Amino acid sequence: MNFKKKIFSVLSKNEFENLTLDIFHYQIDNNKIYKNYLQSLKIDPLEIKNISEIPFLPISFFKTHCIWSSKTRIPDIIFTSSGTTGIKSKHYVADLSVYINSIRKGFEFFYGPIEKFKFLGFIPTDRKDSSLIYMVKYLIQETIQNGSDIVSSYSNYKYKNWIIPDQKNVLIFGLSFYLLDFIEKMEKNGYKENVIIMETGGMKGKRKEIIREELHNILKKFFCVKEIHSEYGMTELLSQAYAKKNGVFRCPPWMKIYIRDPEDPFIHIDNNKIGGVDIIDLSNYLSCPFISTEDLGKKINDYEFEVLGRMDFSDIRGCNIMTI
Known part of the structure; x- marks a missing residue:
């Protein structure tokens, strides 16, 4: 399937959800780290029928593993975090285009x-x-x-x-x-x-x-x-x-934000409640598009969200975060 063409032509919620499920199954077939992560959680991918059920990979895996789901072997480029403390994250990009x-x-x-x-x-x-x-x-x-x-x-x-x-x-x-x-x-x-x-x-x-x-x-x-x-x-x-104003962010159509319960990382919470930021980024289909970040935030509605700071345990990295 030509994911690259489909990702950037997503227009509707239904298109996003169908494509996300297709990419999820592609990940299971091609991303060994993500597949093993689900196995460790005792999750059967065949039982996942809705994108809200998809597990998110902790972002820390990018510091310790090569997150890769491409059928090629050599990355076009490797992006590295600024990593002012600790181990740097590496993103192996299979297709720079x-x-x-x-x-x-x-x-x-x-x-x-x-x-x-x-x-x-x-x-x-x-x-x-x-x-x-x-x-x-x-x-x-x-x-x-x-x-x-x-x-x-x-x-x-x-x-x-x-x-x-x-x-x-x-x-x-x-x-x-x-x-x-x-x-x-x-x-x-x-x-x-x-x-x-x-x-x-x-x-x-x-x-x-x-x-x-x-x-x-x-x-x-x-x-x-x-x-x-x-x-x-x-x-x-x-x-x-x-x-564009007041720190209220919006995502492009191929990206979606969820907020997870700070006490239970496998539960997503309602709008206007503070928790950890989980992200679906379909352009990540050749690495991993389901990322559980170390950022704190809240959703205002289905389209808007705020980033409020960092989780207490996480190190300061080079993304667009101010401390609370």
């Missing part, structure tokens, strides 16, 4: 054609194995004719020379600590209607962690914008969720 499709189609689902944007990446350039940096570089390369670029040095330009009024929307992708470093060194500029500031990551051990609201207030004041956007992604996933 799936990630590229997810980047582009996911962004355009929320913001429209990338050709309408000038992207500025406030990111480090010394990591070749970061999925986030790969994503930002891809968006920049695809729109380089619009003046898109990586901002890696603050000493040779003024902010006003980068955020110029033109026919393109300017979107700044910035890691939190990079954005804070930037505004400490640059002069303040006026408000521009076509500028979007998107924070996309924690402090990664570079600065003291602060709550998202405080970070957003600092950024809004400096950049003179009404809202700060956010991106939610991680090394172990190939899709991203986006928040």
Whole structure:
């Protein structure tokens, strides 16, 4: 079955559920780690008839195992977490074109054609194995004719020379600590209607962690914008969720969020209750699309969710999480 084509053409809830069950059975046939995990739980895959019954693999397995369900043997690329403490996660990506499709189609689902944007990446350039940096570089390369670029040095330009009024929307992708470093060194500029500031990551051990609201207030004041956007992604996933205001995220059609009971990881709880974040990301079908993360969150409704922090036992990683 051509999953790659079907994943990015999902439109309805019914299509998502049918495709998810097909990919679940593909996982059982091709993902040895996931199959063994279900066996250890004494779960018979043949008895699973609804996607709500599908078990989620703890994300920590990406630190200790090669999570692989491709029929090929050599990955196109291996993404590695920043891993400021402990063992780093590794995501073995069998087909890089799936990630590229997810980047582009996911962004355009929320913001429209990338050709309408000038992207500025406030990111480090010394990591070749970061999925986030790969994503930002891809968006920049695809729109380089619009003046898109990586901002890696603050000493040779003024902010006003980068955020110029033109026919393109300017979107700044910035890691939190990079954005804070930037505004400490640059002069303040006026408000521009076509500028979007998107924070996309924690402090990664570079600065003291602060709550998202405080970070957003600092950024809004400096950049003179009404809202700060956010991106939610991680090394172990190939899709991203986006928040356009107030830290309320939405997923693309091939991604779904569940919230698990903090006392029982095999039970999902109702909307507006806080628990662990479980994710179905169908673009992960060549690794594992059913991931139980170490993030705390709550669902507002079937389409919107918030990320509230980290589980107490988990280490701080490079995904878009602020401490509670």
